[in-house]
Amino acid sequence: MLLVKQDLLRSLAAELEKLSPGAADRAVFESPKVAAHGDFACTAAMQLAKPLKRNPRQVAEELRGALLQSAPYAQWVEAIEIAGPGFLNIRLKPAAKQQVVREVLAAGAGFGRRAANGQRMMVEFVSANPTGPLHVGHGRQAALGDAICNLYASQGWDVHREFYYNDAGVQIATLATSVQLRARGFKPGDAQWPEAAYNGEYIAEIAADFMARRTVRSDDREFTASGDVEDLDGMRLFAVAYLRHEQDLDLRAFDVRFDHYYLESSLYTSGKVDAVVQKLRDAGRTYEHDGALWLKTTEYGDDKDRVMRKGDGTYTYFVPDVAYHVTKWERGFTKVVNIQGTDHHGTIARVRAGLQALDAGIPPGYPDYVLHTMVRVMRGGEEVKISKRAGSYVTLRDLVEWTSKDAVRFFLLSRKPDTEYVFDIDLALAQNNDNPVYYVQYAHARICSVLAAWGGDAGELKDADLGVLESPQAQALMLQLARYPEMLAGAAADFAPHDVTFYLRELAATYHSYYDAERILVDDERLRRARLALVAACAQVLHNGLAVLGVGAPSKM
Numbered sequence: 001m002l003l004v005k006q007d008l009l010r011s012l013a014a015e016l017e018k019l020s021p022g023a024a025d026r027a028v029f030e031s032p033k034v035a036a037h038g039d040f041a042c043t044a045a046m047q048l049a050k051p052l053k054r055n056p057r058q059v060a061e062e063l064r065g066a067l068l069q070s071a072p073y074a075q076w077v078e079a080i081e082i083a084g085p086g087f088l089n090i091r092l093k094p095a096a097k098q099q100v101v102r103e104v105l106a107a108g109a110g111f112g113r114r115a116a117n118g119q120r121m122m123v124e125f126v127s128a129n130p131t132g133p134l135h136v137g138h139g140r141q142a143a144l145g146d147a148i149c150n151l152y153a154s155q156g157w158d159v160h161r162e163f164y165y166n167d168a169g170v171q172i173a174t175l176a177t178s179v180q181l182r183a184r185g186f187k188p189g190d191a192q193w194p195e196a197a198y199n200g201e202y203i204a205e206i207a208a209d210f211m212a213r214r215t216v217r218s219d220d221r222e223f224t225a226s227g228d229v230e231d232l233d234g235m236r237l238f239a240v241a242y243l244r245h246e247q248d249l250d251l252r253a254f255d256v257r258f259d260h261y262y263l264e265s266s267l268y269t270s271g272k273v274d275a276v277v278q279k280l281r282d283a284g285r286t287y288e289h290d291g292a293l294w295l296k297t298t299e300y301g302d303d304k305d306r307v308m309r310k311g312d313g314t315y316t317y318f319v320p321d322v323a324y325h326v327t328k329w330e331r332g333f334t335k336v337v338n339i340q341g342t343d344h345h346g347t348i349a350r351v352r353a354g355l356q357a358l359d360a361g362i363p364p365g366y367p368d369y370v371l372h373t374m375v376r377v378m379r380g381g382e383e384v385k386i387s388k389r390a391g392s393y394v395t396l397r398d399l400v401e402w403t404s405k406d407a408v409r410f411f412l413l414s415r416k417p418d419t420e421y422v423f424d425i426d427l428a429l430a431q432n433n434d435n436p437v438y439y440v441q442y443a444h445a446r447i448c449s450v451l452a453a454w455g456g457d458a459g460e461l462k463d464a465d466l467g468v469l470e471s472p473q474a475q476a477l478m479l480q481l482a483r484y485p486e487m488l489a490g491a492a493a494d495f496a497p498h499d500v501t502f503y504l505r506e507l508a509a510t511y512h513s514y515y516d517a518e519r520i521l522v523d524d525e526r527l528r529r530a531r532l533a534l535v536a537a538c539a540q541v542l543h544n545g546l547a548v549l550g551v552g553a554p555s556k557m
Helices: 002-019 044-052 056-069 071-076 094-110 136-154 169-183 201-211 232-253 264-269 272-282 318-330 342-357 396-402 405-412 425-429 436-454 458-463 472-493 497-517 525-549
Strands: 040-042 077-083 087-092 120-124 158-165 215-217 222-224 260-263 286-289 292-295 306-309 335-341 368-372 375-379 382-384 421-424
Touching: 002 040, 002 044, 002 056, 002 071, 002 094, 002 472, 044 056, 044 087, 056 071, 056 077, 056 087, 071 077, 087 094, 094 458, 094 472, 094 525, 120 136, 136 158, 136 335, 136 368, 136 375, 136 396, 136 405, 136 472, 136 497, 136 525, 169 201, 169 232, 201 232, 215 232, 222 232, 232 396, 260 264, 264 272, 264 318, 272 286, 272 292, 272 306, 272 318, 272 342, 292 342, 306 318, 318 335, 318 342, 335 342, 342 368, 375 425, 396 405, 396 425, 405 421, 405 425, 405 436, 421 425, 436 497, 436 525, 458 525, 472 497, 472 525, 497 525
Parallel strands: 120 158, 120 335, 158 260, 335 368, 375 421
Antiparallel strands: 040 087, 077 087, 215 222, 286 292, 292 306, 375 382
């Protein structure tokens, strides 16, 4: 049906161009607000009426007549009706809708995917400093980042996943001191325990392993402990490697991978931060005031100028961010997306202003940002706030162990990123239709059960005679399948994985309605093969959509 729709749009564009030169770009189909009105709606006649100085219904009549005479509309369209002031409601022939079944079965896992476009993009996400276990907010970011990567990969982009973190600075120094105190036998609550120290049980685990001279390995570093309680720098390096290893374990359990880890400290040791500051000074974009160095960010839309270098000679936190994004551009990433918490909102204008002030050819909107809110966790009707291991928050590992990787991913992606989300443990464990991930996965498993009961070769279904798929329920299911490619493209463009979860729930509901209305394994072989082809196509699209979210598609439940 995707090919059918493209044929119809091309014909519509040609007729609009005849009506009004330059109007071909108005060739767009919308979904009718009421399904009974048709399969596609077109508002082009109303849009052209004013520039043509004609009555919109007259324009609609002329356009309708021209379309019905065109070959694609004669082949695929059953009727075109004019409604209201000039809407065109287009009703497809059953044969047009049936084409989607063949398209899905032919493309398989590639249905909905576009060819490589030759463009590179980077998605930076999680980027948690190694000072403790990943919390549920990191989990939401991991799910978002990974799904957005999958969405853009489906649209032909060469996607690179990057994790950016700091292995130095005040937080890391506090981590090392906390480990040293634990190694010396102190614990939270003791008089010697600083208020700023990290209190979780994981600090005691790090201290014990350091004193035992263990070796820890993460995806980007390795370190062997000296066992010397006075070796504070060694403790720092060991703790960073230890927690990076722990993060790797969490991310692997969550089925998230990264192509590269980038250290904030390297921006200083390589001189990239100093180089950026010097370029901004040479360009006249800075000034000195009250002993600090300021960037003229108001020239680029910020509400006030921002301090770059404080009076004590240290840089504010957005300066290395600017240097980091220069490296992203220099590495050939024409599109960059940062997945961050809403507390990073204030950095957006500053980073973009710094990049524009460099006059390095970087586009004004670079980089893109997706900001997400934190996650509240409920169990038994009460909020869960504390993890024994982390000391003060629920970890991603807790959430996965309490439920499952699939449930955590689907749930955390089921709302817009900037809306607050309450993760209900009890709902995630429920095996009923109220649990959205169970509902979708059950639809896939239900189809697999039907196909297994049939016992034939799925490859045979590609040649099934689909002409018998004319019932309202079958046609509704085919229309849902046909929506998938455009839904996928729109979800990528809008950084909206939640659109995929909504679509999958709608597709599952449409399938369940179809299953309840028509028996699939009937005696009539022609009808049986057609219905099997339809549900096999449905299973494939469910599988494809769940894969974008990083969620499994079980064959049994």
